Amino acid sequence: MFFAWLKQYMPRSLYGRAALILLLPVVSLQLIVSVAFIQRHFATVTEQLTSAVVLELAYLDEAVSQAEAPQTTLRALGRAFDVGVRFVPADTVPEADAYSWFDLTARRVMSELHAGLDGLAAVALPDDRRVVLWLETGAGVVEARLRRDRLSAPNPHQLLVIIVVLGAFLSLISFLFLRNQLRPIYRLGQAAEAFGKGRHLPYKPAGANEVRAAGAAFLDMRARIERHIEQRTLMLSGVSHDLRTPLTRLKLGLSMLDSDEREPLERDVEEMKQMIDAFLEFSRGAAEGEAERVEPRQIVAQIVEDFARMGVNVELGVVEETGPVRLRGAAVRRAIENLIRNAVRYGNRAVVSITTTERSLCVSVEDDGPGIPEEHRADALRPFTRLDPGRNQNRGAGVGLGLAIAADVARAHGGSLRLGESEALGGLRADLWLGR
Numbered sequence: 001m002f003f004a005w006l007k008q009y010m011p012r013s014l015y016g017r018a019a020l021i022l023l024l025p026v027v028s029l030q031l032i033v034s035v036a037f038i039q040r041h042f043a044t045v046t047e048q049l050t051s052a053v054v055l056e057l058a059y060l061d062e063a064v065s066q067a068e069a070p071q072t073t074l075r076a077l078g079r080a081f082d083v084g085v086r087f088v089p090a091d092t093v094p095e096a097d098a099y100s101w102f103d104l105t106a107r108r109v110m111s112e113l114h115a116g117l118d119g120l121a122a123v124a125l126p127d128d129r130r131v132v133l134w135l136e137t138g139a140g141v142v143e144a145r146l147r148r149d150r151l152s153a154p155n156p157h158q159l160l161v162i163i164v165v166l167g168a169f170l171s172l173i174s175f176l177f178l179r180n181q182l183r184p185i186y187r188l189g190q191a192a193e194a195f196g197k198g199r200h201l202p203y204k205p206a207g208a209n210e211v212r213a214a215g216a217a218f219l220d221m222r223a224r225i226e227r228h229i230e231q232r233t234l235m236l237s238g239v240s241h242d243l244r245t246p247l248t249r250l251k252l253g254l255s256m257l258d259s260d261e262r263e264p265l266e267r268d269v270e271e272m273k274q275m276i277d278a279f280l281e282f283s284r285g286a287a288e289g290e291a292e293r294v295e296p297r298q299i300v301a302q303i304v305e306d307f308a309r310m311g312v313n314v315e316l317g318v319v320e321e322t323g324p325v326r327l328r329g330a331a332v333r334r335a336i337e338n339l340i341r342n343a344v345r346y347g348n349r350a351v352v353s354i355t356t357t358e359r360s361l362c363v364s365v366e367d368d369g370p371g372i373p374e375e376h377r378a379d380a381l382r383p384f385t386r387l388d389p390g391r392n393q394n395r396g397a398g399v400g401l402g403l404a405i406a407a408d409v410a411r412a413h414g415g416s417l418r419l420g421e422s423e424a425l426g427g428l429r430a431d432l433w434l435g436r
């Protein structure tokens with residue numbers, strides 16, 4: 001409960017937290033030491049010094065009050081006690097005591113003086129070097145001037161300032177060291193994030209042993225995943241490529257046959273060729289091509305125009321301004337094309353729109369088809385999965401790779417492909433989320 005409340009005020013970044021961990025003990029130590037120890041020490045010293053002066057002044061008061069020649073006695077005692085003394089008219093005594101608020105020991109000095117000297121009319125502590133007192137003696141008002149250091153030790157806040165400045169300086173130095181320790185963690189995070197988006201950042205393990213170990217583990221993992229991807233690509237493209245030649249031969253062979261036997265076979269061959277094309281496309285993967293700054297609305301407008309030219313019923317919906325975004329243009333284009341092809345295969349018309357948030361943009365393709373029931377959506381995203389074949393029969397056979405390709409592309413851009421129901425058209429709504 002308490003920690004949950006506290007958590008919302010804690011800094012989020014590693015740097016902030018480290019600084020907090022570093023500063024909190026230093027600052028609290030300083031506060032405890034200065035308040036509890038130093039203040040008390042200075043208070044005691046002040047008390048002792050002041051009581052000595054009180055004794056001298058009390059003696060001076062008594063001696064002057066009883067003296068036959070007060071002026072002479074006063075001068076003699078003033079010299080003996082090293083106090084500047086003189087008689088002053090009673091109306092020069094100030095009404096109230098004077099001191100400055102940042103004078104930490106002034107209050108204690110004044111209360112000690114008032115407690116010890118009955119005849120004390122007023123005290124003034126104009127700065128940290130002088131003290132002026134007005135004593136009402138039997139022979140008239142005496143003004144006494146003393147050096148401040150007779151009453152209190154040099155001002156404690158000098159010490160406090162030194163502690164604070166020194167503390168800040170040392171904290172700064174340790175923070176600089178700490179930053180060097182944190183940088184490898186930060187770098188590792190960046191490399192991992194980039195890899196998640198399909199980018200290969202150069203990275204070398206560095207820093208403390210634990211961080212280095214994590215970095216080495218990340219490198220191993222990255223190498224293994226890259227090898228996997230490479231093998232998948234090689235295998236799929238190898239198979240697809242090698243199949244093309246016999247398929248072409250088959251097609252040639254078929255053309256020798258009679259037309260009524262030939263047609264269904266040719267259709268099969270054509271279908272196989274399309275499948276192989278789909279495999280090839282899938283194997284090329286989402287990581288193909290370099291990311292470049294492109295205008296998403298331009299890509300989308302271009303695709304929609306191309307489809308419309310082929311007589312496909314697709315139009316633009318709401319298109320928000322995004323500005324240039326770093327994307328792999330070819331891959332994103334392929335993903336959107338697959339979504340639109342699905343939309344017009346399973347429905348009749350498609351609407352493409354772009355919405356944005358601060359850190360991502362979303363290309364949505366909606367259609368008026370049957371949609372995909374919620375429990376089948378995760379399945380539909382898997383490669384080589386086709387749902388409910390009965391439903392799709394008259395729509396031509398797909399391989400089951402379209403949504404998988406789009407999802408791959410989204411992941412390579414730090415996003416995801418989400419399926420839902422289109423409110424406007426009643427069919428499927430496919431949201432291609434891409435990080436920007």
Ligand SMILES: Nc1ncnc2c1ncn2[C@@H]1O[C@H](COP(=O)(O)OP(=O)(O)OP(=O)(O)O)[C@@H](O)[C@H]1O
Pocket residue numbers: 278338342343346347367369370371372380381385386387388392397398399400401402403404427428
């Ligand atoms: N817009 C849609 N409306 C209804 N069902 C859809 C829609 N898009 C996809 N599906 C369902 O999801 C399944 C998987 O789609 P996916 O695009 O991955 O493969 P495909 O369209 O069958 O084949 P391919 O796209 O590789 O030619 C489809 O078989 C279909 O049943």
Ligand SMILES: [Mg+2]
Pocket residue numbers: 338341342398401402403
């Ligand atoms: Mg498809």
